[in-house]
Amino acid sequence: MKKFHSYIILLLTMGFIVSACKKTPPPNFHHGYFGMFEGKYVVYNVMEIEHDQPVDKHDTIYYQLKTRWGDTIIDNQGRIAREFHRFKRNTPADSWVLTDVWMGVIDGVRGELVEENERKVKLVFAPTLSKQWDANAYNMLGEQDCYYRDIHQDTTINGVLLDSTLVVEQDDFVSLIDTVRKYEVYAKNIGLVHKYSKDNFYQFSTGSEVFKGSEVYYTYVSDGYE
Numbered sequence: 001m002k003k004f005h006s007y008i009i010l011l012l013t014m015g016f017i018v019s020a021c022k023k024t025p026p027p028n029f030h031h032g033y034f035g036m037f038e039g040k041y042v043v044y045n046v047m048e049i050e051h052d053q054p055v056d057k058h059d060t061i062y063y064q065l066k067t068r069w070g071d072t073i074i075d076n077q078g079r080i081a082r083e084f085h086r087f088k089r090n091t092p093a094d095s096w097v098l099t100d101v102w103m104g105v106i107d108g109v110r111g112e113l114v115e116e117n118e119r120k121v122k123l124v125f126a127p128t129l130s131k132q133w134d135a136n137a138y139n140m141l142g143e144q145d146c147y148y149r150d151i152h153q154d155t156t157i158n159g160v161l162l163d164s165t166l167v168v169e170q171d172d173f174v175s176l177i178d179t180v181r182k183y184e185v186y187a188k189n190i191g192l193v194h195k196y197s198k199d200n201f202y203q204f205s206t207g208s209e210v211f212k213g214s215e216v217y218y219t220y221v222s223d224g225y226e
Helices: 002-021
Strands: 040-052 057-074 080-089 097-107 110-115 118-124 132-134 145-157 160-174 178-187 191-202 210-225
Touching (some): 040 191, 118 132, 145 178, 160 191, 160 210
Antiparallel strands (some): 040 210, 080 097, 097 110, 110 118, 132 145
16 A cells, blocks of 8 residues: 555656646747848838928829848847848839848847838837837937737738738827828738828818828738748
8 A cells, every 4th residue: 555655656746847847838929020030021012192282292103112131230239130121113024223221120029120220119029909119219209109909810911811910000190280190010920011101281271182291101012032
């Protein structure tokens, strides 16, 4: 009987040891939404509109944009970052032309992108509906409070089904003389797939016509590695 009890105690002890040795899986911060993988590229159709009523200017331009993550670098804070290349072409028949080399980094819970020397917090990990942050916390631009909506949702853009996306709300303001509406959509393991930015100013004398302002729209076309 004593041997049986000893055997049971030995089995229980071994069970506790095995349980203790099992590692708790690390939390999933969903960094893939930033899309910061070497060689990862995304192609967009872009429409830009500029309004300037005093000179009777309402110009619309169309082009394609390709972004691609490049080599790792060390930024001015000693962090491991990655180059972010931007290419443009007027039509799909044209060759890509490199226009900008920006930089991105994932620093703990922040996905940062340095755009024209302005460091912006594009995403905060892990994405939840309770997250709020200032995209311009590390630059001299005005405060831009952001938050998430529609996290981990299926979205179809330009006829392509993207099975896990989220929306970053950036600005939503309407008055008698202003309309400011900005948001971005990110897809897991791709990055930015849609951008909507409208910042228009009206005058009472012009009715509903935009007096001054700008609009920018990015629409996902394709992605891959190169």
